[in-house]
Amino acid sequence: MYQRMSVEPLHESGAFAIRFVIGNSAALLDVGDIDNLIAELGQIRAHMLPPPPSQPEQSRSYSLQADPCWHVDRSPLVEGVVLLLRHAGFGWIAFSLPPPSISKLDMALTTQPPMQLAMSSIAN
Known part of the structure; x- marks a missing residue:
């Protein structure tokens, strides 16, 4: 049985973090933890089906990075x-x-x- 997950951004004492809550369990992730989670999720998603579309979808809005490094x-x-x-x-x-x-x-x-x-x- 799956439980609802909530994600809450926090900013305390000058530090940013995210609190993940699933059922009665919670985890507090700092910036390094979040970077690691994003990287792991990306690796996992790369092996899941169906793959991401090979062309951008016209009905979807994409995050635009202006003049990226x-x-x-x-x-x-x-x-x-x-x-x-x-x-x-x-x-x-x-x-x-x-x-x-x-x-x-x-x-x-x-x-x-x-x-x-x-x-x-x-x-x-």
């Missing part, structure tokens, strides 16, 4: 480049881009794409 690196483990983007809530996310994807991205960034999504729902 980014970093490009090369790795001896992959052909192409590793693109890292910083999301305010998820932290740094790394993407391995093989040469064909780099070419497609370059073309997409240098040409005027058609307007497909409303400005308030552009995916990063």
Whole structure:
């Protein structure tokens, strides 16, 4: 039997935390705990079915990160480049881009794409 979960953000003594309550049990998570939980949930979600859609959904609103921090690196483990983007809530996310994807991205960034999504729902 599943029990309801509640999540309550806290800010006490200058520190941020979140209290998770499930049934009669509670856990208090600080920023490091939350970062670890997000990373673990992301890894678990990556193996669940159905997978996330391969294209952005037009009916969904996406969190827009204006001018995010980014970093490009090369790795001896992959052909192409590793693109890292910083999301305010998820932290740094790394993407391995093989040469064909780099070419497609370059073309997409240098040409005027058609307007497909409303400005308030552009995916990063």
